[in-house]
Amino acid sequence: MISAYTCVRNQKKPILIEASNQLGGMISTLDTEWGLVEKAANGLLNSEEVENLINDLDVNVIHHQPHSKRRYLWNRKITQLPVSFFSLVKGFVGFFTKPGSPLEDENFFAYCQRIFGEEIATYIIEPAMGGIYGSRLQLMDPKMIFSNIEWEPNKSLFALFRKAKKKSSHKKPKLKGLISFQGGMAEFIHGLEKKILPHSQIILGQPYTSLSSLLLKYPQKEVRVCLPAAKVWDLLKEDKETSQYLDNLNITQLPHLSIFTVTRFSKEDLFPKPGFGILFPRSNGFHANGVLTNSSIFSHRTKSPEVRSETWIFAGEILGTKTESELLELIEVDRKKLLSTSSSPLAVYPTLWNHAFPIYGKELYNFNQTLDILENNFLQKGIHLKFYGNYRRGIGLRSIIDKIAQEYKGAFKN
Ligand SMILES: Cc1cc2nc3c(=O)[nH]c(=O)nc-3n(C[C@H](O)[C@H](O)[C@H](O)COP(=O)(O)OP(=O)(O)OC[C@H]3O[C@@H](n4cnc5c(N)ncnc54)[C@H](O)[C@@H]3O)c2cc1C
Numbered sequence: 001m002i003s004a005y006t007c008v009r010n011q012k013k014p015i016l017i018e019a020s021n022q023l024g025g026m027i028s029t030l031d032t033e034w035g036l037v038e039k040a041a042n043g044l045l046n047s048e049e050v051e052n053l054i055n056d057l058d059v060n061v062i063h064h065q066p067h068s069k070r071r072y073l074w075n076r077k078i079t080q081l082p083v084s085f086f087s088l089v090k091g092f093v094g095f096f097t098k099p100g101s102p103l104e105d106e107n108f109f110a111y112c113q114r115i116f117g118e119e120i121a122t123y124i125i126e127p128a129m130g131g132i133y134g135s136r137l138q139l140m141d142p143k144m145i146f147s148n149i150e151w152e153p154n155k156s157l158f159a160l161f162r163k164a165k166k167k168s169s170h171k172k173p174k175l176k177g178l179i180s181f182q183g184g185m186a187e188f189i190h191g192l193e194k195k196i197l198p199h200s201q202i203i204l205g206q207p208y209t210s211l212s213s214l215l216l217k218y219p220q221k222e223v224r225v226c227l228p229a230a231k232v233w234d235l236l237k238e239d240k241e242t243s244q245y246l247d248n249l250n251i252t253q254l255p256h257l258s259i260f261t262v263t264r265f266s267k268e269d270l271f272p273k274p275g276f277g278i279l280f281p282r283s284n285g286f287h288a289n290g291v292l293t294n295s296s297i298f299s300h301r302t303k304s305p306e307v308r309s310e311t312w313i314f315a316g317e318i319l320g321t322k323t324e325s326e327l328l329e330l331i332e333v334d335r336k337k338l339l340s341t342s343s344s345p346l347a348v349y350p351t352l353w354n355h356a357f358p359i360y361g362k363e364l365y366n367f368n369q370t371l372d373i374l375e376n377n378f379l380q381k382g383i384h385l386k387f388y389g390n391y392r393r394g395i396g397l398r399s400i401i402d403k404i405a406q407e408y409k410g411a412f413k414n
Contacts, residue, residue, distance in 0.1 A: 023192075277297075
């Protein structure tokens, strides 16, 4: 939808082809009797480009509450700093002095261990990144995580970050940090819909199965593929011409994972001081990857001030071994571990996303390189083919918006 909107702004009439019967993809909001329930993203990080885009839409933006800057982790207790002072100093020294370029075949956990030390890798980075990406750090590739860095030998990670920051010409947005909308993320989708619908041809309920059949039916000079990574793989596999590109990757499918979230309403705070949520390291006996405290992040997420809203997140192997009701029980087990006593919920709203994300590992890195080559080869044939999604340059919505804006310069500027 965001990509289609750049066309509309450029006085072009895009054709949107969508497999399901509604627009918005994973993003939608339920308005329940207890409060809002987000089915996927609960907000997005602001940036200059995000701000330009939302200023253009008829939406009511809300900013995260100041106390939600507090992020909690678990190491025997709920804490903001789960490592010793010595480990912290070691981590700082590593960040400023150790060579930041990944070694050959170094996975993200080994990379963090080498740069920051064992404790920071285990008790800070593993739960924090595991909570966002869903997968174990051992399966992830540092080049996929820091996709905006140009690697240079012998430079520290700090120096590499600084160079990447200098190169990006982005100005700071007026509202820094996480934003959302009064009516939840659905309001953002409706805002985009209002702008797009009158100037586009929308075809719902029609999955495209191969690139060649799509180009045959709609012979366009510009095609933007905005699908999840696993669907892009299927699309390319279907065509003789494009499937050859995948053969070089020596895998039969991209590794991916499912995510199960439960928004739980209750009358109880999870911890005395409000914050963003709590992330759990894998080794600490919790079943969930983490919990977000929605009613502390944004105001008016619940219908009454006495009601609290939390979203519990499970990802990875556990989803293959437990049923939905078993996972709901495990939330109560995890809650008791945090609170010692925990009362029954007022209501729970579960959502399962099968194959929600690819694993941000070596295979995905190579897949992205292949897509870059494919885009170039199509361009030489006169077709401007582009792939957009959370697997290209960063997992969050901000990365998707920033990438589109970067490629269609000033896409959302007035
Ligand atoms: C639980 C969860 C929490 C998240 N939290 C955040 C967050 O707080 N902040 C944030 O920034 N991001 C968050 N994300 C990530 C963010 O929601 C996604 O990255 C983003 O929504 C992806 O958008 P997309 O349009 O690329 O893909 P999708 O939303 O997957 O949309 C792809 C669309 O393509 C359609 N489609 C599929 N196959 C075909 C086909 N063959 N032909 C035509 N159409 C097809 C689908 O029906 C769908 O509408 C979260 C994700 C999850 C799952």
